[in-house]
Amino acid sequence: MQKNPDGEPLPEAALKDPRQLYDHMRAICPAAHSDGVVTLFRHADVIAAAKDFATFSSAVSAHRQVPNSLDPPEHDVFRAIVDRFFTPERMRALEPKVRQCARDIIAALPMHTVVDAVRQLGYPFAVHVQTRWLGWRGIEETLLAWMAENHAATRSGDPSRTAAVASAFDRITADQIERRRALGDAAACDPTTELMRTRVDGELLSDADIVSILRNWTAGDLGSIAAAIGVVAHFLATHREVQQALREDSSHLTLAIDEMLRMDDPFISNRRVVTAATDIAGARLDPGARVYLNWTSANRDEAVFGDPDAYQPAENAPHNLVYGIGPHICPGRPLATLELVAATQTLLQLTSSIELATEVEPERETWPVGGWRHVPVRLRAAIAR
Numbered sequence: 090m091q092k093n094p095d096g097e098p099l100p101e102a103a104l105k106d107p108r109q110l111y112d113h114m115r116a117i118c119p120a121a122h123s124d125g126v127v128t129l130f131r132h133a134d135v136i137a138a139a140k141d142f143a144t145f146s147s148a149v150s151a152h153r154q155v156p157n158s159l160d161p162p163e164h165d166v167f168r169a170i171v172d173r174f175f176t177p178e179r180m181r182a183l184e185p186k187v188r189q190c191a192r193d194i195i196a197a198l199p200m201h202t203v204v205d206a207v208r209q210l211g212y213p214f215a216v217h218v219q220t221r222w223l224g225w226r227g228i229e230e231t232l233l234a235w236m237a238e239n240h241a242a243t244r245s246g247d248p249s250r251t252a253a254v255a256s257a258f259d260r261i262t263a264d265q266i267e268r269r270r271a272l273g274d275a276a277a278c279d280p281t282t283e284l285m286r287t288r289v290d291g292e293l294l295s296d297a298d299i300v301s302i303l304r305n306w307t308a309g310d311l312g313s314i315a316a317a318i319g320v321v322a323h324f325l326a327t328h329r330e331v332q333q334a335l336r337e338d339s340s341h342l343t344l345a346i347d348e349m350l351r352m353d354d355p356f357i358s359n360r361r362v363v364t365a366a367t368d369i370a371g372a373r374l375d376p377g378a379r380v381y382l383n384w385t386s387a388n389r390d391e392a393v394f395g396d397p398d399a400y401q402p403a404e405n406a407p408h409n410l411v412y413g414i415g416p417h418i419c420p421g422r423p424l425a426t427l428e429l430v431a432a433t434q435t436l437l438q439l440t441s442s443i444e445l446a447t448e449v450e451p452e453r454e455t456w457p458v459g460g461w462r463h464v465p466v467r468l469r470a471a472i473a474r
């Protein structure tokens with residue numbers, strides 16, 4: 090039986106939707122100890138820890154991850170490299186391809202029958218956009234198979250299986266690097282090639298760092314985009330008035346999507362390790378203590394948002410933590426937003442309604458992945474498609 094962070098068996102409702110457990114823990118135990126890790130649940134505590142990188146270090150894993158596991162000042166150098174790939178100009182140039190991917194995938198979905206918004210829309214859309222962006226076209230099926238195995242390995246909790254899946258991904262990435270190296274100057278100018286030509290202090294990035302950067306752009310984020318599409322589809326299907334309003338005017342779609350993800354943040358948490366004794370959320374943490382920043386919970390904190398399930402895009406935007414805060418705030422947010430807006434807008438344009446299917450229940454993902462595993466919907470076609 091699964092346990093909550095205090096060691097009590099989890100109530101049935103919390104097993105179905107972990108957000109209920111987080112809402113409960115935030116009220117009774119904002120710094121919960123479980124298996125040697127402390128989870129911070131409140132908005133203010135999560136922000137404090139995320140900003141205090143000197144006390145809450147990101148160097149949590151045995152392996153170097155660029156830029157995720159680095160702390161400032163080393164982090165700043167690599168973060169500047171990463172940020173260059175997500176500028177407004179780059180996003181504008183990429184937008185037509187992202188919209189084309191959305192149109193191709195959504196136009197091919199069957200209408201008036203059960204469609205899984207996560208598996209049939211979220212996964213393929215995330216993979217096709219990433220391969221077009223990075224210049225990896227042709228390996229979509231490999232990446233989709235890898236995503237499925239990655240999810241299964243994560244859920245199995247078997248370290249040898251997760252290690253195997255991680256090295257399988259490294260091989261996919263290393264293959265892309267080798268192909269470009271073999272082509273030399275003839276290699277297409279895409280972000281992968283560009284990374285291979287990037288220098289730090291006059292030295293080219295090491296292959297290990299290039300693989301790590303690419304892994305953080307793909308391995309983790311394909312899943313986040315797919316899960317986010319599931320959250321948005323579920324919200325639209327269960328909030329018909331919002332769906333209708335967005336059909337009539339989609340100019341505030343970015344705010345709307347950010348708010349849907351705030352209520353049901355699929356990117357649950359990130360880890361930190363304490364470097365010096367500190368007090369937070371009424372708990373004393375010693376050096377070496379492991380900490381989870383629970384974004385999903387912080388995004389539902391009543392102290393900041395009032396009713397966590399009240400849809401208030403404009404009011405809640407300044408406090409939204411879906412993309413994190415502090416030095417590690419998500420650099421991929423512009424791309425994530427571009428993808429989610431393009432997919433949602435296209436879905437609204439090519440349909441006249443999105444309803445939850447009545448034949449199959451939606452199924453939530455399980456920790457450490459948030460959001461939905463399956464969102465069965467029925468799409469009704471817009472006029473001639």
Ligand code: HEM
Nearest residue numbers: 156157305306310313317356359411412413417419421425
């Ligand atoms: C809905 C989609 C996404 C969500 C919810 C999300 C959320 C987050 C969050 C909360 C963090 C902070 C991590 C921390 O503080 O330790 C983060 C970091 C990061 N994200 Fe995202 N992300 C998304 C999409 C993307 C995409 C599309 C990319 C790139 C293609 C990306 C690349 C990264 C990287 C590289 C970091 C680490 C930054 C650093 O350590 O400085 N993310 N993301």
